[in-house]
Amino acid sequence: MESYKLIAENITVYYNNVKSIKNVTMKFKTNTVTSLIGPSGCGKTSFLRCLNRMHDMNKKVRVTGKVIIDGSNLYLDTVNPILHRRKVGMVFQKPNPFPTMSIYDNVIAGLRLNGIKDKKILDDAVQTSLKLAYLWDEVNDNLKQPAIELSGGQQQRLCIARALAIKPEIIIMDEPSSALDPVSTQKIEETIMNLKKTLTIIIVTHNMQQAIRISDYTAFMYLGKLIEFDETKKLFTSPNHQLTAKYVKGFFG
Amino acid sequence: MESYKLIAENITVYYNNVKSIKNVTMKFKTNTVTSLIGPSGCGKTSFLRCLNRMHDMNKKVRVTGKVIIDGSNLYLDTVNPILHRRKVGMVFQKPNPFPTMSIYDNVIAGLRLNGIKDKKILDDAVQTSLKLAYLWDEVNDNLKQPAIELSGGQQQRLCIARALAIKPEIIIMDEPSSALDPVSTQKIEETIMNLKKTLTIIIVTHNMQQAIRISDYTAFMYLGKLIEFDETKKLFTSPNHQLTAKYVKGFFG
Amino acid sequence: YSYGFEKIQSNNINKFQINGAGASFPFPLIDLWRTKYINVNPEINLNYQSIGSGGGIKQHIEKTIQFAATDVPLTKNEAKLAPNTLHIPETLGAIAVIYNIPEIPHKGLKLTGVNLAEIYMGEITMWNDPKIKIHNLEVDLPNEQIIPIRRSDSSGTTFIFTDYLSKLSNEFYIKVGAGKSVPLGNGVAVIGNEGVTNIVENTFYSIGYVELAYALQTNISFAYIENADQTNFVEPTIDSISSAASMMAYDMPHAYESWDGITITNSPGIESYPLSSFTYLIIYDDLYDVINSKEHAIGLANLFYWMLTEGQNYSKSLFYVPLPEEIVKLSITGIINLKYDGELLINDAKSPHYVDYNVPIWVKHVAQWWIDDMISDQEYIDNINYLLTNKIIK
Amino acid sequence: MIQKNEYEKQFYKNIRCRLIINKIINICVILAVVFALIPLGSIIFEVFKNGITAISIEFLTEVPGAIGAKNGGIGPAIQGTLLIILFSSLIGIPIGLFSGIFLYEFHDRKLARIIRFVNDVFMELPTIIIGIFTFLVIVLTLGYFTILAGSFALSLIMIPIISKTTEESLKMVPMAYKEAGTALGLQNWIISIKIIMVTAKKGILNGILLSVARISGETAPLIMTTLGSSQFFHSFNSPIDSLPLRIWRFSLLPYDEAQTYGWGSALVLIFIIIMISIIIRYAFNTRLFKIKT
Amino acid sequence: MYKNFRANLISDNTFKIIITVSAIYILIIVSLLITKLFFESYPIWHANGLSFIVNSDWNTIEGRESFGALPYILGTMITSAIAMAIAIPFSIGIAMFVSYTPQKLHVFLNFIIDLLASIPSIIYGLWGLIIFRPIFIKSVEIPIHDMLGKHVWLFSGIPMGLDIITASIVLSIMIIPTISSVSREIIKSVPIQQQEAAFMLGATEWEIFKLAIFPYSKAGLVGASILGLGRAVGETMAITMLIGNATGNFALPKSLFQAGQTMSSIIANEFIEAPPLSLHLSALIGIGLILLLFAICINIIAHILVIRMLKVQEGSINT
Numbered sequence A, B: 001m002e003s004y005k006l007i008a009e010n011i012t013v014y015y016n017n018v019k020s021i022k023n024v025t026m027k028f029k030t031n032t033v034t035s036l037i038g039p040s041g042c043g044k045t046s047f048l049r050c051l052n053r054m055h056d057m058n059k060k061v062r063v064t065g066k067v068i069i070d071g072s073n074l075y076l077d078t079v080n081p082i083l084h085r086r087k088v089g090m091v092f093q094k095p096n097p098f099p100t101m102s103i104y105d106n107v108i109a110g111l112r113l114n115g116i117k118d119k120k121i122l123d124d125a126v127q128t129s130l131k132l133a134y135l136w137d138e139v140n141d142n143l144k145q146p147a148i149e150l151s152g153g154q155q156q157r158l159c160i161a162r163a164l165a166i167k168p169e170i171i172i173m174d175e176p177s178s179a180l181d182p183v184s185t186q187k188i189e190e191t192i193m194n195l196k197k198t199l200t201i202i203i204v205t206h207n208m209q210q211a212i213r214i215s216d217y218t219a220f221m222y223l224g225k226l227i228e229f230d231e232t233k234k235l236f237t238s239p240n241h242q243l244t245a246k247y248v249k250g251f252f253g
Numbered sequence C: 001y002s003y004g005f006e007k008i009q010s011n012n013i014n015k016f017q018i019n020g021a022g023a024s025f026p027f028p029l030i031d032l033w034r035t036k037y038i039n040v041n042p043e044i045n046l047n048y049q050s051i052g053s054g055g056g057i058k059q060h061i062e063k064t065i066q067f068a069a070t071d072v073p074l075t076k077n078e079a080k081l082a083p084n085t086l087h088i089p090e091t092l093g094a095i096a097v098i099y100n101i102p103e104i105p106h107k108g109l110k111l112t113g114v115n116l117a118e119i120y121m122g123e124i125t126m127w128n129d130p131k132i133k134i135h136n137l138e139v140d141l142p143n144e145q146i147i148p149i150r151r152s153d154s155s156g157t158t159f160i161f162t163d164y165l166s167k168l169s170n171e172f173y174i175k176v177g178a179g180k181s182v183p184l185g186n187g188v189a190v191i192g193n194e195g196v197t198n199i200v201e202n203t204f205y206s207i208g209y210v211e212l213a214y215a216l217q218t219n220i221s222f223a224y225i226e227n228a229d230q231t232n233f234v235e236p237t238i239d240s241i242s243s244a245a246s247m248m249a250y251d252m253p254h255a256y257e258s259w260d261g262i263t264i265t266n267s268p269g270i271e272s273y274p275l276s277s278f279t280y281l282i283i284y285d286d287l288y289d290v291i292n293s294k295e296h297a298i299g300l301a302n303l304f305y306w307m308l309t310e311g312q313n314y315s316k317s318l319f320y321v322p323l324p325e326e327i328v329k330l331s332i333t334g335i336i337n338l339k340y341d342g343e344l345l346i347n348d349a350k351s352p353h354y355v356d357y358n359v360p361i362w363v364k365h366v367a368q369w370w371i372d373d374m375i376s377d378q379e380y381i382d383n384i385n386y387l388l389t390n391k392i393i394k
Numbered sequence D: 001m002i003q004k005n006e007y008e009k010q011f012y013k014n015i016r017c018r019l020i021i022n023k024i025i026n027i028c029v030i031l032a033v034v035f036a037l038i039p040l041g042s043i044i045f046e047v048f049k050n051g052i053t054a055i056s057i058e059f060l061t062e063v064p065g066a067i068g069a070k071n072g073g074i075g076p077a078i079q080g081t082l083l084i085i086l087f088s089s090l091i092g093i094p095i096g097l098f099s100g101i102f103l104y105e106f107h108d109r110k111l112a113r114i115i116r117f118v119n120d121v122f123m124e125l126p127t128i129i130i131g132i133f134t135f136l137v138i139v140l141t142l143g144y145f146t147i148l149a150g151s152f153a154l155s156l157i158m159i160p161i162i163s164k165t166t167e168e169s170l171k172m173v174p175m176a177y178k179e180a181g182t183a184l185g186l187q188n189w190i191i192s193i194k195i196i197m198v199t200a201k202k203g204i205l206n207g208i209l210l211s212v213a214r215i216s217g218e219t220a221p222l223i224m225t226t227l228g229s230s231q232f233f234h235s236f237n238s239p240i241d242s243l244p245l246r247i248w249r250f251s252l253l254p255y256d257e258a259q260t261y262g263w264g265s266a267l268v269l270i271f272i273i274i275m276i277s278i279i280i281r282y283a284f285n286t287r288l289f290k291i292k293t
Numbered sequence E: 001m002y003k004n005f006r007a008n009l010i011s012d013n014t015f016k017i018i019i020t021v022s023a024i025y026i027l028i029i030v031s032l033l034i035t036k037l038f039f040e041s042y043p044i045w046h047a048n049g050l051s052f053i054v055n056s057d058w059n060t061i062e063g064r065e066s067f068g069a070l071p072y073i074l075g076t077m078i079t080s081a082i083a084m085a086i087a088i089p090f091s092i093g094i095a096m097f098v099s100y101t102p103q104k105l106h107v108f109l110n111f112i113i114d115l116l117a118s119i120p121s122i123i124y125g126l127w128g129l130i131i132f133r134p135i136f137i138k139s140v141e142i143p144i145h146d147m148l149g150k151h152v153w154l155f156s157g158i159p160m161g162l163d164i165i166t167a168s169i170v171l172s173i174m175i176i177p178t179i180s181s182v183s184r185e186i187i188k189s190v191p192i193q194q195q196e197a198a199f200m201l202g203a204t205e206w207e208i209f210k211l212a213i214f215p216y217s218k219a220g221l222v223g224a225s226i227l228g229l230g231r232a233v234g235e236t237m238a239i240t241m242l243i244g245n246a247t248g249n250f251a252l253p254k255s256l257f258q259a260g261q262t263m264s265s266i267i268a269n270e271f272i273e274a275p276p277l278s279l280h281l282s283a284l285i286g287i288g289l290i291l292l293l294f295a296i297c298i299n300i301i302a303h304i305l306v307i308r309m310l311k312v313q314e315g316s317i318n319t
């Protein structure tokens, strides 16, 4: 039990009282990378959003089940999700930098919230995070530029940098590289491999090659259900379920 | 000259008087697929937006050069870009369905708002377009649902359907499948191959495999310049430029 | 009443609306007339809106309405802007001085005009000031500060009140003067009679002035005011107000003359309530500019006639004072003068009193002075010559 | 580079404080709501309590009885208010909407900047000045009080409100939708009206309703432009009544009955405003903009 | 391509003309209004010059006329400032609350706010006079006056409930629904992705507001507040019923518990009765003109504020 950083148990999500995710249970080991794959609309994003109680924002959504981070259930009423969210960085499917802020301010937004004011620390954090997200070279002489003037891919990398800046223990990414070119993608993948040493990573991807390259575990979802969850190699080479086989073949075939 | 559907000549784009695209010239043959590749931020989106005078919307952008569709220059003052835009369908990097409309209304927005009221034509258009975009099976019994309740990938396919519904002669797509799972991606690719028979297609992609699979021509851009434009096979196997070789290898290596 | 002025029958008056506006004081009465007159002549819809005396005068000058009502006669300047305006006294009212002293829970505190002037100027500040005490020995006046309440909006009520105070206290006249809104600073100003009543009702040790109806309706305490002869403290009642008007009747000008400065405050007579006042209907003597057909003009004349005769019977139910007969006569002369495009609306021959009342008041004064030997014979003859040459008398 | 545990230390040092601040602000917000709602609730309660006793069929349909008497009603005032709202909306809503679109479409043109500024100033003008202006310009020119003058004056109150809220709402619509429309080869006006405005319709509608509510309670400009009347509307060249005027008049009279009628009129006025708001919202949500499939 | 696409491209120009004409209509009306006010008030400027603005005498009696607008200018400034200071935090609080409450409460609150925004000011005035004033005198004015009245000039005077502070508070109650109703719409239209970003960073509700909502919507919130300020500055009926309506030197605001007068209330009190062509009338219209200049100043300040704050001008993130 102790080796699991994050356990999602019996997660069910209702949108307007319609079930979109049905009783999904997944366990994520510390310092591993897990990929979530599945056809569009199968509920990957919806599931990810449960992991840090992101659904709290939307009143039409109801979530049941448990999410246990470091042994404590995030969905207990007595738990303050903010304490946990700090540990969980998140990168969304659509890049969403703060449009009124500069690149610099975007990266350190999370630190500022936590009351860190020391300029040196902030400067450091900006540089490190942007470098990790492979954006540094493109923006380093223009950190005061408004973030919305960046290209789509640049914005996405900025969002990654922003998530990394708060030093999370878990990072969840919703198709982070779908808007990136291969070079950046490759570098992001390197980053992920690098971060794995200290972080637990969960990533949604449509690129199965990517899943194979970077992840230790892979989960396959279909129509709101978890079909298979296994070591990546196992899942791609000898899946237990026919559906998985078909989907995975659909790509390779 | 006559065999070119679309010619972009000497395109230069300034954002706030800073050059972002420098003297790019490309010619697109009728009924071919051309891929645009290049690292994030190199100006692919900016270039695409020139092809139907999309930059008109933003006053901070200045475009010089010519875009010749069917022999007439889109950038002449006497030309009404609206007439040309109807020939050019466009799909954006981020899905942007109209949020207040249902799925049905989104698909036919281009038709209805241009004055077509005949219900049979509209119904037909919805069905054909959604089928072409491989969304029909997922939404056909729920066409009145608000479009924003779809998942990211579904939204993107909806936008493709919307662009197809106006029966354009050219279709330009900005990373249309970056948010799609492989199965949908594959089907979209099939659609593209299918559409090629009647349409001229220009597509931005980060997935070079995809570029190889679907496109007749490929253009490689770097830092706002067109580095190489050639038949896809030629460009990927024996590129003329070192930069291209490096970038393309970066993916294969 | 019969003044040889019969109702003119006219068969082809379409349903017709007569619009009037002005003083809020006569509003309830005119509004009651509206509902009663429907039974007399269903073809005429009367519409009167209370927008204040000055508002009525203004609209009268601009000719946007057919008639106006005002508590204050036209000043010389206003009369210049609206030449040929008739003043027709319409009803009588009075201003009550209301107060809220919990120690004296009934009406009847006695005050003189000078007391009031000094209270409003801030010279008397305590209820147990000897100047008040001396008239009210039978009650225990509290040692509390007086809070004077007055009208904030410009109003005829304030005019009558300050006109009275200016007549009694020269100091008040110099410092403040008489007007519809005056530079009084002491205390608090509130909008409307209702506002003043409300505030006085809810504020201990306050004093205010409102139209009598407001005091009577709310059962608030009101003061008795010393009469002009300083012989009596008079309660505002129908009789005491009526008396104040009657005493002044023969000093009144005619409808078509200037009424500038004419008021009946501080009217003589032991039983006359000194804060009494007329309100007037004002109307152009030729209705051509404000009404678009002679039939309608006749309808209006009929309505006015009815107001001054039968209409007076409705006054008492609303705490208004019916006009004394002398004043009704005076008012009727105004109606007789109504014309439409130069044609009199009623025939001269039918109205014996018309000639009677056609002598301007200053002629009477001149005659009086001649009788009293205040002017010489020659001067008197010159005057008569003047009247003849100017065709004022025939 | 900030070390992980150092950062964690910072986090735990600050989190308590942050949560407390958050809690304090949440409490303040709730208090704000409660405090604001107490007087507001009290107003509604008083109007309802005092007004409900006046309501009867006769009260709603008849011309006023004599003041102080217990008969008659506020029929002309209800009719007048509805007519004035109708006429001023007919002038005010289109002009407000279109000028709002203008400000949005040409937001960086010099003319737009000037007009935006003028419009903001316009919004701040006391309604009484608008009343004076209309009186001087329209009533005096025509020579009579009329519903047209009143409607003109009230439309002048509506226009800047609608224009401002329309512009603000349109600005909130993400560019992506405009781009989508442009790419479909739609004409600008179709994009503006059928896409941008429909997307922003809630905000715009809110502005319109706000302005309708605002004018339906206006008193000062109506005194100077429509005067008021005790008769039903019968022509365009005579005064017309309205509820705020009636409330104002009733509130200045000493008779208990008049006070009750005043509260009754207030209740009716509020009811009318609610009904208009519900009907407009309903109409917008269903017929006008939801395209049938 | 479909054959029956509307080829009619003129309509775009027509549309441009329609919206331009509508916008210019505003310009014309306001210019006309300013011209009219200027000409109608010309006699007072001619007679008094700029001293009209700095004088505080006020006498309307024929033959004794003297007019100074200073007390009313100050009165308007003070009442609006107090009202705004109270109303803005409350309104934004309500708007924040509404956007984070459960669905049912949310619908109810929206309904209440819309309802309240539509209550005529005259009803607020009546309520203030009859219900609020007695309570306020008893529970606030008298205790404060007894404690501090003798020492602090701000609380001197007789606590009557017809004074600057009462009027300001009722004024703030009136404008709260207006500001919160517009703010609510503005806050609601902040893209959800913005809030998600802040949410993900572990922001508390307040921090989400600070980080994601406020920067995005501040221009709109300033706009909402200006809307409220407009209502405050121009409010007539309710103020007139509650402010005590002092004139001349007595109206110079010296204490919160003292009767005052605003520009609109003096116009409301005296305009209807001011005789045509008199200096009095032109003084009142002159005050109207000052009020207009006032509005212009407010807007210049707001404009500067907005430009400083505003970086996102349209829509959210561009592609």
Ligand SMILES: Nc1ncnc2c1ncn2[C@@H]1O[C@H](COP(=O)(O)OP(=O)(O)OP(=O)(O)O)[C@@H](O)[C@H]1O
Binding pocket: A148, A149, A150, A151, A152, A153, A154, A179, A180, A181, B015, B016, B020, B038, B039, B040, B041, B042, B043, B044, B045, B046, B047, B093, E318, E319
């Ligand atoms: N609105 C804008 N204002 C200023 N600069 C811009 C704007 N949009 C794009 N740019 C700049 O222009 C350059 C090209 O951007 P563009 O969006 O065309 O890149 P791209 O090739 O589409 O990248 P990606 O693959 O990440 O989408 C970038 O450096 C970007 O910073």
Ligand SMILES: Nc1ncnc2c1ncn2[C@@H]1O[C@H](COP(=O)(O)OP(=O)(O)OP(=O)(O)O)[C@@H](O)[C@H]1O
Binding pocket: A015, A016, A020, A038, A039, A040, A041, A042, A043, A044, A045, A046, A047, A093, B148, B149, B150, B151, B152, B153, B154, B179, B180, B181
């Ligand atoms: N806000 C919402 N309201 C209603 N239904 C929703 C909402 N968001 C998502 N859904 C539905 O929930 C299901 C799962 O959506 P989700 O976004 O989790 O899919 P996904 O696996 O992330 O797809 P993609 O790969 O396209 O992003 C879909 O059928 C979608 O229509």
Ligand SMILES: [Mg+2]
Binding pocket: A044, A045, A046, A093, A174, B151, B152, B153
């Ligand atoms: Mg998703």
Ligand SMILES: [Mg+2]
Binding pocket: A151, A152, A153, B044, B045, B046, B093, B174
């Ligand atoms: Mg791009």
